[in-house]
Amino acid sequence: MKKGFLLLIAIAAFVGCKQKENPSKQVEQTKDTTQFFQVSQYIQQQIEDVKKTPYYIYKIDIKNGIKDSMPINTPLYVQLAGQFITTDINKPDLKKYYIENIFYDQTTKTFTISYTTSNKELEIQNIEILLQEDGQTVKRIFIRKFLTYPDSSVIEQLSWKVSESFQINRLVQTQDKKENSRQTIVVWNEKS
Numbered sequence: 001m002k003k004g005f006l007l008l009i010a011i012a013a014f015v016g017c018k019q020k021e022n023p024s025k026q027v028e029q030t031k032d033t034t035q036f037f038q039v040s041q042y043i044q045q046q047i048e049d050v051k052k053t054p055y056y057i058y059k060i061d062i063k064n065g066i067k068d069s070m071p072i073n074t075p076l077y078v079q080l081a082g083q084f085i086t087t088d089i090n091k092p093d094l095k096k097y098y099i100e101n102i103f104y105d106q107t108t109k110t111f112t113i114s115y116t117t118s119n120k121e122l123e124i125q126n127i128e129i130l131l132q133e134d135g136q137t138v139k140r141i142f143i144r145k146f147l148t149y150p151d152s153s154v155i156e157q158l159s160w161k162v163s164e165s166f167q168i169n170r171l172v173q174t175q176d177k178k179e180n181s182r183q184t185i186v187v188w189n190e191k192s
Helices: 002-029 039-052 073-084
Strands: 058-063 065-073 099-105 110-116 124-131 138-149 152-161 163-173 179-187
Touching: 039 073, 039 138, 073 163, 073 179, 099 138
Parallel strands: none
Antiparallel strands: 058 065, 058 179, 099 110, 110 124, 124 138, 138 152, 152 163, 163 179
């Protein structure tokens, strides 16, 4: 009787240990259900609005301190705005590298959603979305990119002012440590 009881306890312990392994495997296989803000889709909607509305669109270029401005057509606007949507961090192969933080600033009465990565190999290093106090209405979107080429490295700071304008600041540093900067501002619905 004692041998049967000990055998039963040994079997129960073995089965209990086996069952403990399965939950950890289930955790590994669960899908990521975190929803990041759809930056690319949001900006694409803004681009579509400009494409169907007859806005007067102009561009201001500032290169190494020299300023130039000119009206531009919608296709050029679309091409320039495309820099904001080239990389989508919501894609599963990229999303896993980003951490989301949400902050409410009582002074400015705005929410900031930020996505950051510690992976220096990724093009997009940081995205910040500023929302009005209601937590729904987007005010601005900021994207910081870092690009590496064989002969230079580039830092781009992109800023999207909703339904009004965007700005691209680009700093290029060559291997011989020379720097040049360029700022491009595109305006289509200027509000005073």
